[in-house]
Amino acid sequence: MNLSGLASSLREIGQAGLYRRRRVTERRADGLLVADGRAVVDFCSNDYLDLAGDPRLVAALQRGAGQYGVGSGASHLICGHSPAHHALEEELADFVGRERALLFSTGYMANLGVIAALALDGVVVEDRLNHASLLDGARLAGARLKRYPHGDVAGLASRLAGTEDALAATDGVFSMDGDVAPLAALADVARAAGAWLMVDDAHGLGVLGKRGGGTLELAGLGQSEVPILVGTLGKAFGSFGAFVAGSADLIDYLIQKSRTYAYTTALPPAVAEATRTSLALVREEAWRRERLAELVRRFRDGAAALELPLMTSGTPIQPVVVGGNEAALAASRNLFEQGFLVTAIRPPTVPAGGARLRVTLNASHTDDQVARLLEALAASLGRRER
Numbered sequence: 174m175n176l177s178g179l180a181s182s183l184r185e186i187g188q189a190g191l192y193r194r195r196r197v198t199e200r201r202a203d204g205l206l207v208a209d210g211r212a213v214v215d216f217c218s219n220d221y222l223d224l225a226g227d228p229r230l231v232a233a234l235q236r237g238a239g240q241y242g243v244g245s246g247a248s249h250l251i252c253g254h255s256p257a258h259h260a261l262e263e264e265l266a267d268f269v270g271r272e273r274a275l276l277f278s279t280g281y282m283a284n285l286g287v288i289a290a291l292a293l294d295g296v297v298v299e300d301r302l303n304h305a306s307l308l309d310g311a312r313l314a315g316a317r318l319k320r321y322p323h324g325d326v327a328g329l330a331s332r333l334a335g336t337e338d339a340l341a342a343t344d345g346v347f348s349m350d351g352d353v354a355p356l357a358a359l360a361d362v363a364r365a366a367g368a369w370l371m372v373d374d375a376h377g378l379g380v381l382g383k384r385g386g387g388t389l390e391l392a393g394l395g396q397s398e399v400p401i402l403v404g405t406l407g408k409a410f411g412s413f414g415a416f417v418a419g420s421a422d423l424i425d426y427l428i429q430k431s432r433t434y435a436y437t438t439a440l441p442p443a444v445a446e447a448t449r450t451s452l453a454l455v456r457e458e459a460w461r462r463e464r465l466a467e468l469v470r471r472f473r474d475g476a477a478a479l480e481l482p483l484m485t486s487g488t489p490i491q492p493v494v495v496g497g498n499e500a501a502l503a504a505s506r507n508l509f510e511q512g513f514l515v516t517a518i519r520p521p522t523v524p525a526g527g528a529r530l531r532v533t534l535n536a537s538h539t540d541d542q543v544a545r546l547l548e549a550l551a552a553s554l555g556r557r558e559r
């Protein structure tokens with residue numbers, strides 16, 4: 174494509190209601206987000222446990238920077254692997270009940286790196302609504318990607334039939350729908366077919382389960398049923414980075430073979446220190462999860478009374494599907510004018526015709542903020558209370 178091609182492509186993106194614009198946002202001490210010069214309540218971040226701004230994380234980051242400096246200076250395999258990284262890996266492995274864990278710089282890179290290392294040129298079978306990084310992982314690995322209908326266990330079984338050493342991958346909590354994958358049944362099917370099962374629990378870890386062990390804690394599945402677990406640290410953990418957890422051999426193999434692990438600078442050790450503090454808080458402060466569950470109940474009850482079109486999600490991701498791109502943008506603008514930031518999610522992030530307001534709840538929200546959001550949603554979508 175030449176430069177004039179870019180301009181006409183940008184025009185087409187705009188005409189389809191798909192143009193993306195970044196807002197410059199800044200969190201204030203009172204928890205409100207200043208976006209485009211206006212203080213609003215954020216109902217769209219993934220900081221579910223309200224840890225990103227916690228003073229204890231900030232202090233740990235500062236201590237870490239004092240001890241290690243700002244940057245790690247190199248990749249893990251050269252000389253960038255600090256005691257902070259190493260301790261965090263051991264603590265994460267213990268938290269998720271796996272033999273070992275391996276830090277990656279982002280969840281996107283973790284998914285790319287694991288799939289490319291394990292699929293080589295084999296078959297990768299994925300839920301149709303998996304996160305882009307899982308789908309891209311298979312495509313970029315040059316693997317044969319087969320997708321099954323969302324949450325369809327029989328669909329996974331039929332696509333695994335006749336394969337050998339295939340890799341099956343699913344989100345634990347689906348990032349744009351908020352529902353949970355039928356993990357126990359998927360694990361049975363994968364085991365029967367001799368396939369690896371990989372679960373990306375970016376939106377479940379820290380949030381779901383009594384201990385915060387995520388979708389696998391809810392389903393009671395361990396390392397033998399789900400040999401590959403991916404977690405991200407930029408969501409409920411309020412920090413940055415990601416990890417893969419599994420057997421000692423799996424982690425050792427990824428250290429040897431995963432290109433997105435080897436060929437990138439290790440994340441700053443100070444960030445690893447901040448994450449160690451956040452992991453301790455995720456474990457100790459169960460009240461954050463309990464508060465979130467209470468907020469989810471409140472939101473869903475209120476939305477049902479207003480006849481808002483909710484999805485079947487029991488997690489803090491509570492999308493309200495609007496349908497058209499322009500309609501979703503208009504509803505999001507309307508909410509913003511009423512003091513709420515809820516970004517419109519449009520294709521290709523969601524299927525065509527499925528544009529939505531992806532409402533996310535976090536432990537800092539008050540009952541009053543949720544009640545006012547519901548009123549604003551009803552007004553934006555033209556609903557009246559029964």
Ligand SMILES: Cc1ncc(COP(=O)(O)O)c(C=O)c1O
Nearest residue numbers: 279280281304348373375405407
């Ligand atoms: C399910 C899922 N996996 C992976 C990622 C990527 O993680 P990261 O933001 O750390 O790259 C995200 C979102 O960002 C996600 O929603």
